[in-house]
Amino acid sequence: MNESMIITLAVLIIASMLFISGKVRSDLVAVGALIALMLCDILTPAEALSGFSNSVVIMMVGLFVVGGGIFQTGLAKMVSSKMLQLAGTNETRLLVMIMIVTSAIGAFVSNTGTIAVMMPIVVSLAMSAGTNPGRLLMPLAFASSLGGMLTLIGTPPNLVIQETLQAAGYTAVSFFTFTPVGLVCIVVGVLSLLFLRRFLPKNERNADDDRQGRSLLDLVQQYQLRQNLYRVQVGADSSVCGKRLHELDISAKHGLNIIEVRRKISTKNQFFKTINQEIAGSHTVIEEEDILYIHGPFENVQAFALESGLEMMDRRIPENKKAAGSEQYATEDVGIAEVMLTPTSRLINRLIKESGFREKYHVNILGIQRKDHYLLHNLKEEKMRFGDAMLVQGTWRDIARLATEPDVVVVGQPNEEARKVTMDNKAPIAAGIMGLMVLLLISELIPAVAAVMIAAVLMVAFRCVRSMEDAYKTINWESVVLIGGMIPMSIAIEKTGAAALLSDGMVNLLGGQGPLILLAGVYFTTSMLTMFISNTACAILLAPIALAAALQLGVSPYPFLFAVSVGASMCFASPFSTPPNALVMSAGRYRFSHYIKVGLPLQIIMGIVMVAVLPLFFPF
Structure with a gap:
């Protein structure tokens, strides 16, 4: 030896x-x-x-x-x-x-x-x-x-x-x-x-999971969103068609908050995105066939729909016909998160309607948790207090930007939560890429390593992985x-x-x-x-x-x-x-x-x- x-x-x-x-x-x-x-x-x-x-x-x-x-x-x-x-x-x-x-x-x-x-x-x-x-x-x-x-x-x-x-x-x-x-x-x-x-x-249960904040589904359940979020569809003869939201003043007249507009943009290819999501702002123009997501009491929503000629949709069946869950409130583009005010925040004791959350941060406040109570209606007249937890909805990018502001703390990690939301419309593409990889591996037409790398590149190219940065993050x-x-x-x-x-x-x-x-x-x-x-x-x-x-x-x-x-x-x-x-x-x-x-x-x-x-x- x-x-x-x-x-x-x-x-x-x-x-x-x-x-x-x-x-x-x-x-x-x-x-x-x-x-x-x-x-x-x-x-x-x-x-x-x-x-x-x-x-x-x-x-x-x-x-x-x-x-x-x-x-x-x-x-x-x-x-x-x-x-x-x-x-x-x-x-x-x-x-x-x-x-x-x-x-x-x-x-x-x-x-x-x-x-x-x-x-x-x-x-x-x-x-x-x-x-x-x-x-x-x-x-x-x-x-x-x-x-x-x-x-x-x-x-x-x-x-x-x-x-x-x-x-x-x-x-x-x-x-x-x-x-x-x-x-x-x-x-x-x-x-x-x-x-x-x-x-x-x-x-x-992994201890790390408890430090990440509540899951999206937990937030939906805690803030009773399913009981307070309704959808109406705009018809051609509706009185709100073609108007901007600030012209309607829905919050003052009906005690409601339009938080999101979903609009069909394409029906040609089911593999690609067919619904455009837009966080409702004061200058948002309502168009025919838009689906409005309205937060508030059912009676108020029903009265608003009758007055404006809107069609109430079954809130248990989203437009993609799947069962409702957290996916109604969080998708690949739009999400929800819980935020709290810092002890030195300039927003403490200010009314929500004066806070500028929608105008400055482009997010909507859906609810407030104050100690053991949840405030879900007529929020614009509520004063924000230190210790309040607020549920906000906006694009993942805006929520992540909100996390950099000195006045608020975002509970959890918005970027990580965004990655957990699946892009279901890309699933057929991912299945096709995986099928191609398996076919190449079985046929041995090219080396196995080449088959896998081709599949990986296609996953990024077709946005089955959100970005190249996300692709690197998937690697252990x-x-x-x-x-x-x-x-x-x-x-x-x-x-x-x-x-x-x-x-x-x-x-x-x-x-x-x-x-x-x-x-x-x-x-x-x-x-x-x-x-x-x-x-x-x-x-x-x-x-x-x-x-x-x-x-x-x-x-x-x-x-x-x-x-x-x-x-x-x-x-x-x-x-x-x-x-x-x-x-x-x-x-x-x-x-x-x-x-x-x-x-x-x-x-x-x-x-x-x-x-x-x-x-x-x-x-x-």
């Missing part, structure tokens, strides 16, 4: 201990290990930095952007609601359904591509079901690897052993030769995780740096001869113990090595060794090569062993210990089962 090998193994052991302890950020540990190997001249600077140009890392960046588009357009919410209808909110049924669906997709799409499709859907599904996403995301990652064993193209190690068999003159495996093995893997994986899920994060850089920093570790392990030493020692030690013991040695050596080097590199390294060992014993090489393929693919005990494991780490808020507690037992169980069943499918 040479000096370079000893240093490499020492760095690997120290890094693993730090990963397990969780006391140091995982990305910092990965970069630290990288620097240590470079300073010890085990890796050249080019080799040390090669992980950040690796196609897997670039794919991860693109997949985060694609996932952001699927989220922001509401596509994830739509698909998850359908799945929720099928499985209900029962966690067991959700887990089983997610793993089966993911495994089926993983049979034809790379495990990274499968995660790109499913992760935003599963996060949305968990939120809708009131479940911690961490309860479902690790099973999702594992299922994408399990499904890869169903077909020849499901995972790269399958192709590696096919090439090894062909090169040695054996009959190549067919597309579905792997299917029986894959089905066993899925059954074992699902049943095992039903027991091992007890070690996954519990359904605890900790995961990217973690994988980019750990990929060169596999180069060091191979370069110093540590991997070859281990594999050769296995053959020398177990070769005389019989085919079953050697099969177990091949499987678990592959499984252990995959924790530190990529599954493809591991299969390439061990496939010829397994073939040679089988030939030395005079037995069929098929079970040994399948042991290499399965062992290289079924690695669950480390977050950086496969891209899916790393991709779900941040979203599931996992620590390294979660992978040890859940993934390691699953990896061992899978190994025991595979050693037992592979000779049944492929006799010695």
Whole structure:
């Protein structure tokens, strides 16, 4: 064992201990290990930095952007609601359904591509079901690897052993030769995780959520907006048609407040925006077919509608015919927020009608919370007091600008709340882009990394992600740096001869113990090595060794090569062993210990089962 090998193994052991302890950020540990190997001249600077140009890392960046588009357009919410209808909110049924669906997709799409499709859907599904996403995301990652064993193209190690068999003159495996093995893997994986899920994060409310202010839906309910917001439509013969709001003086005459005007701007393409929202101002001109959002008592609204020739609309059915919720008050353009006056505010003890909120800040005040009471009507004559919480509506941009004013404090984070509002009209575009990505991944017409990057660029170009800045914010850089920093570790392990030493020692030690013991040695050596080097590199390294060992014993090489393929693919005990494991780490808020507690037992169980069943499918 040479000096370079000893240093490499020492760095690997120290890094693993730090990963397990969780006391140091995982990305910092990965970069630290990288620097240590470079300073010890085990890796050249080019080799040390090669992980950040690796196609897997670039794919991860693109997949985060694609996932952001699927989220922001509401596509994830739509698909998850359908799945929720099928499985209900029962966690067991959700887990089983997610793993089966993911495994089926993983049979034809790379495990990274499968995660790109499913992760935003599963996060949305968990939120809708009131479940911690961490309860479902690790099973999702594992299922994408399990499904890869169903077909020849499901995972790269399958192709590696096919090439090894062909090169040695054996009959190549067919597309579905792997299917029986894959089905066993899925059954074992699902049943095992039903027991091992007890070690996954519990359904605890995140303390950070309490510091962000109340959600949009909470505000709607607290201020009773559903009971006080009504819609009327302007007809051609209406007396208000063509007039400005200040000419009508609706507030003084009827005790009402027109807070918003929605106007049709296009009906040609349902994929693009067809409704224009405008915060009502004194100079707003009312036009035919406008929909006016009026805040006030129902009786007053009804009287105003009769007097002006307006059509009352069913407030339970918005113009897009969907069920009412917070979406009536907050969309991609317009939102609501709670604000409070600062102790030195110049607005204290001033009447709302004199405050200039609408004229200066372009927002409407919908309600006031004063201690335990809510003031919702005739607000213009109310004086603002220190300690009042006021609900305002305006464009997200104006609300964010309001947060910079010294007289008021905006509760919560308007920009973050704006990102939570989905752009439902863009969902068909996001679905088309995702479908194109899946088609390119299946057909292999272009490299997988190119397919993902094309999808990411299209998400930004078609505004499925609101802006380039938002695209960058969807990327979890900790995961990217973690994988980019750990990929060169596999180069060091191979370069110093540590991997070859281990594999050769296995053959020398177990070769005389019989085919079953050697099969177990091949499987678990592959499984252990995959924790530190990529599954493809591991299969390439061990496939010829397994073939040679089988030939030395005079037995069929098929079970040994399948042991290499399965062992290289079924690695669950480390977050950086496969891209899916790393991709779900941040979203599931996992620590390294979660992978040890859940993934390691699953990896061992899978190994025991595979050693037992592979000779049944492929006799010695």
